[in-house]
Amino acid sequence: MRIVLLGPPGAGKGTQAESIVKKYGVLHLSTGDMLRAAAQADTEIGRKIKQTMASGALVSDRLVIAAVVERISQDDARKGFILDGFPRTVSQAVTFDDVLHTEHLELDHVVELQVDEKVLLGRILIRVNEAKERGIAQRADDNQDSLKVRLDAYRAQTAPVIDYYRARGVLKSVDGLQQIERVTADIFRAIDTAASPKVAMRR
Numbered sequence: 001m002r003i004v005l006l007g008p009p010g011a012g013k014g015t016q017a018e019s020i021v022k023k024y025g026v027l028h029l030s031t032g033d034m035l036r037a038a039a040q041a042d043t044e045i046g047r048k049i050k051q052t053m054a055s056g057a058l059v060s061d062r063l064v065i066a067a068v069v070e071r072i073s074q075d076d077a078r079k080g081f082i083l084d085g086f087p088r089t090v091s092q093a094v095t096f097d098d099v100l101h102t103e104h105l106e107l108d109h110v111v112e113l114q115v116d117e118k119v120l121l122g123r124i125l126i127r128v129n130e131a132k133e134r135g136i137a138q139r140a141d142d143n144q145d146s147l148k149v150r151l152d153a154y155r156a157q158t159a160p161v162i163d164y165y166r167a168r169g170v171l172k173s174v175d176g177l178q179q180i181e182r183v184t185a186d187i188f189r190a191i192d193t194a195a196s197p198k199v200a201m202r203r
């Protein structure tokens with residue numbers, strides 16, 4: 001099963017992706033996590049990624065697509081995956097479709113977590129406090145300035161991805177403002193009841 005999970009920063013994609021992994025036994029592929037790992041490298045490209053991420057802006061399509069293509073070609077991705085945080089631009093979505101088509105693979109589900117923007121800042125601040133309490137390093141982009149850039153990027157670059165999948169009739173929207181367990185239940189229902197509306201890869 002191949003799933004794409006979309007939603008603004010702070011919508012709970014990571015938390016929900018973990019539940020999906022447990023239930024369906026797929027691999028969790030978070031482009032944010034992949035890029036945070038790449039940003040550790042003390043190289044020009046590593047430093048550039050780190051700087052871009054800290055600002056809240058999107059990393060270049062070319063880099064992200066290369067990372068995803070490389071990752072999904074590995075053996076453990078054969079059992080299926082959930083993409084969390086990708087595609088984030090229409091260009092990424094279109095290229096991803098082409099890649100899947102070339103590999104004779106299909107997307108099974110695209111799920112959008114709908115969350116009112118006004119609650120996102122509060123959610124991110126909770127995440128910051130939790131990280132502090134648990135002694136976990138704080139994300140460099142979990143602050144008010146970067147969050148504004150992240151939300152602007154979401155509105156301008158990622159919201160059109162939702163329209164892209166909606167136009168294909170494959171988008172399932174779930175109310176992400178409910179309690180975590182209810183959001184999870186709605187996602188499971190969306191996945192289980194969808195008559196596997198494979199995304200047509202030929203355009």
Ligand code: AMP
Nearest residue numbers: 031032053056057058059064085086088
């Ligand atoms: P996330 O952990 O999904 O909130 O992503 C954290 C940051 O990683 C984003 O603000 C971007 O800078 C970068 N990033 C993650 N996924 C992508 C993507 N698909 N395209 C471009 N940048 C991304």
